[in-house]
Amino acid sequence: MKKTISIMLTLLMTMVFTACADTPSQVKDDMSAYRDDSRNKSDETDFTYIPISELSENVEAALKGSYSQFSISDKIKFVQPDELHIMSFEKITNAIDNYEKAMALFFSAEELSSQNVVTQFDENNKYYMIHNEPNKMYCCVEERGFITALRPDTFDISFSYNEPNIKIYHADRNDDLSDEYELEDGKHSVAEAVDYVNNWFEANYGQFSPDFDYKAETVIVRKHEEGYLYQILVHALYKGVPLDSYTRAAEKPDGTNVPKMTNWDYGVSIQMVRSDEISSFTNGGGIIKPVEVEAVDKCISLDSALRFCEDKFSNFKDITISDIDIMYTLIPVYEPVPDEPDKQEVVRYDSRPVWEFVIDVDPTEFIKDGEVNTRGDVRKYIYIDMITGELKYDFEVRRY
Numbered sequence: 001m002k003k004t005i006s007i008m009l010t011l012l013m014t015m016v017f018t019a020c021a022d023t024p025s026q027v028k029d030d031m032s033a034y035r036d037d038s039r040n041k042s043d044e045t046d047f048t049y050i051p052i053s054e055l056s057e058n059v060e061a062a063l064k065g066s067y068s069q070f071s072i073s074d075k076i077k078f079v080q081p082d083e084l085h086i087m088s089f090e091k092i093t094n095a096i097d098n099y100e101k102a103m104a105l106f107f108s109a110e111e112l113s114s115q116n117v118v119t120q121f122d123e124n125n126k127y128y129m130i131h132n133e134p135n136k137m138y139c140c141v142e143e144r145g146f147i148t149a150l151r152p153d154t155f156d157i158s159f160s161y162n163e164p165n166i167k168i169y170h171a172d173r174n175d176d177l178s179d180e181y182e183l184e185d186g187k188h189s190v191a192e193a194v195d196y197v198n199n200w201f202e203a204n205y206g207q208f209s210p211d212f213d214y215k216a217e218t219v220i221v222r223k224h225e226e227g228y229l230y231q232i233l234v235h236a237l238y239k240g241v242p243l244d245s246y247t248r249a250a251e252k253p254d255g256t257n258v259p260k261m262t263n264w265d266y267g268v269s270i271q272m273v274r275s276d277e278i279s280s281f282t283n284g285g286g287i288i289k290p291v292e293v294e295a296v297d298k299c300i301s302l303d304s305a306l307r308f309c310e311d312k313f314s315n316f317k318d319i320t321i322s323d324i325d326i327m328y329t330l331i332p333v334y335e336p337v338p339d340e341p342d343k344q345e346v347v348r349y350d351s352r353p354v355w356e357f358v359i360d361v362d363p364t365e366f367i368k369d370g371e372v373n374t375r376g377d378v379r380k381y382i383y384i385d386m387i388t389g390e391l392k393y394d395f396e397v398r399r400y
Contacts, residue, residue, distance in 0.1 A: 073323065086294040096142070102139075150280050154271050163229065201213075269282050
C-alpha cells in the first residue's frame, strides 16, 4: 500500500491552493487578458450574439442544421441555463473542521471507532488521514477540501484504474442506461448506479460543497475479479452549468523550463463494487467557492459557433460531434510566493463560459491489436469562448 500513500501525497501536493481571494474587481482586471493567443483569435469572424434566454430555441434549430464538415449526434441533451457569468473560483481553507463527518460518508461508526486518525503536515497544508492496511481502509481529508477514501473492495487496486474497460455510458447524454452488469451483490443496471450516485450526492455531499449540484456524467464499466465495477465520473454544476471535468493542460512559459497548468479539470471520481455503497472516492480538485465576477447578457449563438468550426476545420471528414454543452473552464492564476521570487503558486481559478464540442475517440485509434483497453473516457474537444470567440482545441490522442 506504499504506492497508495505515494499517490495520495502526490495528489495532495498537486492540489495545493494557497493565498487569500482577490476582490471581484481585481479578478475582472486580470481576466481581461484571458489567454491572449493571437493564433486562436477570431476577430474577423462574424459571430451572431443572442440573449441568454434564447439559447434553448437557438440550440434546437442549430442541432437540426446541415453541416458540410461534420455531423451531429442525435443523443445530445442540452439544458437551458438561467444565467451565465464570467467567474472566479477559490478553494476553501477549513474543510478539516468537518473531517469526522467527511470520514463518516464512507465508513460506519463501528468501523471508525477503532481507527487511528493521524494528523499530517507539509509545508503547504494540513490533513487528517486513516491508513489501515490490515483492514483495507483509507481516508484523507485536507484543509482545502481534498477528500479521498478507499473501502476494502477497492483498497488493493486504489485509484489506478487499470481494470479492463468494457464499455462507456454517458449519463449526461441520451444514452440507454438499462444494461445490467454483475457487481459483488448481484446484477445492477447502469441506470440504477447513476440514480444511487445522484441521490448520494444530493443527500450527503451538499453539506461540504453547498454551491454546486453534482450529477453523474460518465460511467465506465470495468472488469473486476469475477464480475465488474462501475467507475463513475461526476461533474459539478454551478446554476445548471457544468465545470470542465475533462481538460488538464500545461505549457512552459517563454524563457522557463517550469511547466504551468493552463487548464484544470474539476469533478469527482468514484468506484462502485456494490450497488449500495461508494467503494472509492476522490475529489481531486478539492472544494471550491464561486465568485460571480460579471454577468453575461448576450453570448455567441450555437449556429454561428458551428459555422465558425465549419470554416476553421475545413479538413474535417466524416467527423461526428458527440456532445455539445455550455461549460465553465478553469484557468489557474499564478502569483509569486512571498519571499521566494523564483517560485509561483496557484492563487485561484479564473473561468469563462464556453461552447464545448466533444468528439469521442474509438479505442482502435489508440489500442493496438491484442492490447487490453484500460483507458477511460478518451475524447477530442473544441472550446469556443461564448463572449470573445476565442478558440481552444485538442485533437491529439495520447497513449499514457
